[in-house]
Amino acid sequence: MSVLEVKGLSKKYPKKDVFAADNVSFDVGEGEIYALIGPNGAGKTTTIRMLATLISPTAGDAFMDSFALTKNPDEFRKRITYLPDEAGAYKTLTGIGYLEFMGSLFAKDRAELEEFVRRGEAISGLGEKLRDKIGGYSRGMIRKLLIARAVMTNPKLAIMDEATSGLDVINALEIRKMIKELSVNNKTSFLLSSHNMLEIEYLADRVGLITAGKITAQGTIPELKARFKSDNLEEVFVKAVSENEVL
Numbered sequence: 001m002s003v004l005e006v007k008g009l010s011k012k013y014p015k016k017d018v019f020a021a022d023n024v025s026f027d028v029g030e031g032e033i034y035a036l037i038g039p040n041g042a043g044k045t046t047t048i049r050m051l052a053t054l055i056s057p058t059a060g061d062a063f064m065d066s067f068a069l070t071k072n073p074d075e076f077r078k079r080i081t082y083l084p085d086e087a088g089a090y091k092t093l094t095g096i097g098y099l100e101f102m103g104s105l106f107a108k109d110r111a112e113l114e115e116f117v118r119r120g121e122a123i124s125g126l127g128e129k130l131r132d133k134i135g136g137y138s139r140g141m142i143r144k145l146l147i148a149r150a151v152m153t154n155p156k157l158a159i160m161d162e163a164t165s166g167l168d169v170i171n172a173l174e175i176r177k178m179i180k181e182l183s184v185n186n187k188t189s190f191l192l193s194s195h196n197m198l199e200i201e202y203l204a205d206r207v208g209l210i211t212a213g214k215i216t217a218q219g220t221i222p223e224l225k226a227r228f229k230s231d232n233l234e235e236v237f238v239k240a241v242s243e244n245e246v247l
Contacts, residue, residue, distance in 0.1 A: 007061055098149065099149060162194055
């Protein structure tokens with residue numbers, strides 16, 4: 001069952017003669033982790049920003065629960081959460097205060113807010129550190145808090161750009177474990193973008209590779225390794241980009 005269906009999504013900026021995203025199509029299933037990878041300027045960020053409802057597509061569409069991105073952006077937005085690479089948190093708030101504040105923006109009533117915050121506390125794994133001000137948090141702690149904030153409202157799809165960027169090995173591993181557990185235990189679907197091929201190889205159920213705005217290859221990691229006769233995803237990446245083979 002597909003949570004997200006992307007059909008021919010395209011974006012052309014007025015001052016440019018080429019499409020930043022060109023006829024991009026893929027789907028994400030329930031509890032699936034789907035990763036978009038590609039070189040800088042390939043169209044990953046443009047695609048993600050369209051699906052996060054931050055910019056409007058030039059052509060094509062995407063669907064969640066039969067709601068179209070282009071015709072029902074508000075309903076589409078209710079079903080997703082978006083965590084960009086550069087996201088931050090209010091340093092003067094405590095961790096728990098931040099979860100309460102962000103949860104209040106989405107909760108229908110006090111009971112739902114309390115449910116969101118309880119879930120956020122558990123997901124973050126920060127324990128008593130949630131009573132401390134965010135200004136004293138490490139980068140890894142902030143990222144855990146942000147991911148907890150992003151998924152505590154139980155979205156159908158979590159869109160994350162460079163989820164572990166700038167983290168040390170231990171914190172990066174913990175974040176990857178969080179994402180994996182959420183996909184398995186909560187059936188949360190993820191759309192990830194990353195330059196870290198080791199991370200994608202560990203996390204992703206399927207991968208879509210974008211080159212020059214187009215999806216040039218997609219499938220499971222074993223399928224892509226077999227297709228490109230490669231031992232790892234980094235080799236797949238290099239061969240797929242160089243061959244620019246469009247499906």
